[in-house]
Amino acid sequence: MSDKKEFSMVILVCVVVAVSWFVYYISYEKLYTIGTVESKKTGLKSGTVANFTYFYRGERHEGGTGIGDYKIEIGDKYIVEFAKDKVDLSRALFFYPVPDSLTTDIPWGGWREVPEELKKYRRKRKEIFGLYDRIFKD
Amino acid sequence: MVASREGLNAAYDLTNRGRKVSYSLYEAIQYRDSEFMQGIRAMYKYGVTGSILAVAGSPILLEGVFQAVANGTGLSMGLETTWQAGNSLLYYGDLSQIDIVDIGFSAFSKYGFVGMALVDYTSSGNFSMLGYGKNSFQFGTDLLIGGFNRWHVGAMGGAGIEKSVINYFNQFNSNLRNTVGTGIKEGMKDE
Numbered sequence: 001m002s003d004k005k006e007f008s009m010v011i012l013v014c015v016v017v018a019v020s021w022f023v024y025y026i027s028y029e030k031l032y033t034i035g036t037v038e039s040k041k042t043g044l045k046s047g048t049v050a051n052f053t054y055f056y057r058g059e060r061h062e063g064g065t066g067i068g069d070y071k072i073e074i075g076d077k078y079i080v081e082f083a084k085d086k087v088d089l090s091r092a093l094f095f096y097p098v099p100d101s102l103t104t105d106i107p108w109g110g111w112r113e114v115p116e117e118l119k120k121y122r123r124k125r126k127e128i129f130g131l132y133d134r135i136f137k138d
Numbered sequence: 139m140v141a142s143r144e145g146l147n148a149a150y151d152l153t154n155r156g157r158k159v160s161y162s163l164y165e166a167i168q169y170r171d172s173e174f175m176q177g178i179r180a181m182y183k184y185g186v187t188g189s190i191l192a193v194a195g196s197p198i199l200l201e202g203v204f205q206a207v208a209n210g211t212g213l214s215m216g217l218e219t220t221w222q223a224g225n226s227l228l229y230y231g232d233l234s235q236i237d238i239v240d241i242g243f244s245a246f247s248k249y250g251f252v253g254m255a256l257v258d259y260t261s262s263g264n265f266s267m268l269g270y271g272k273n274s275f276q277f278g279t280d281l282l283i284g285g286f287n288r289w290h291v292g293a294m295g296g297a298g299i300e301k302s303v304i305n306y307f308n309q310f311n312s313n314l315r316n317t318v319g320t321g322i323k324e325g326m327k328d329e
Binding site: 003006007009010011013014017018021025041042043044045046047049050063064065066067069088089098107127129 | 142183221222225226227229232234235236239240242243246247248249250251252253254255256258259260262263264265266269270271272274275276277282284313316317319320
């Protein structure tokens, strides 16, 4: 395989993997709860992942999300988005931090959307090199 | 008849027509003085890690191993898996950080490192990519080390070293460099 062909093939595979992942992820109905960061890990040729725990219907679950450009500390709390029918499929929304001073009751079955009282703590999204909010304006 | 008249040694020489039928290790190595062995010596000369082991080992056995590993896609993926598992165990004591996408990209001989740097999907189900969970510094570290590895393969090839030898050592050395890269990223994440 020529250099040009191999390079194009690698980029194409990256696009296919990324699109497949996003289609898979958004295909599930989501619920929201609060999770706590327990550790940070970096793999070989990989980015750093923040591992967090969260509770749904009394059961403890674990998840991990790449931190990218966010400053994340162990013990920090964030809103966690997870799939209703596949509870272990989750990601921490690092742009929705939950202050320690805040006391809120989390429903047994999670929230259907991020509650208004937590939305006011929203910070700038740092995905796509900090351009996410400008591009999507959500 | 020769044996009875001239003795056993003369009969032995006549049977083999003056040639020796057994060789010392030194003679065997000289006999196997292929491009492959010249490559090993050149690597030793240029100070490539591990080459001293290859020189000390059996050249006949090693040549088979080298060529199989250097040319086998499945073996490349197997070695990548081993490195991923070793790195995860080394830093965290579990297998949660094995990057499955990297194992797939190891099948690409030249530009696989670009895909490895761009996209991550770990065995614990965490997906991230450049701009989405993976920042520019981490991408840059992985890309630079991968790029250096590729350049190094080219440079060694340019020095006249046989390709299968370079590829074999690169399977080890490139991942050693990436393991150091993991340590650099580990240090930076707490800044």
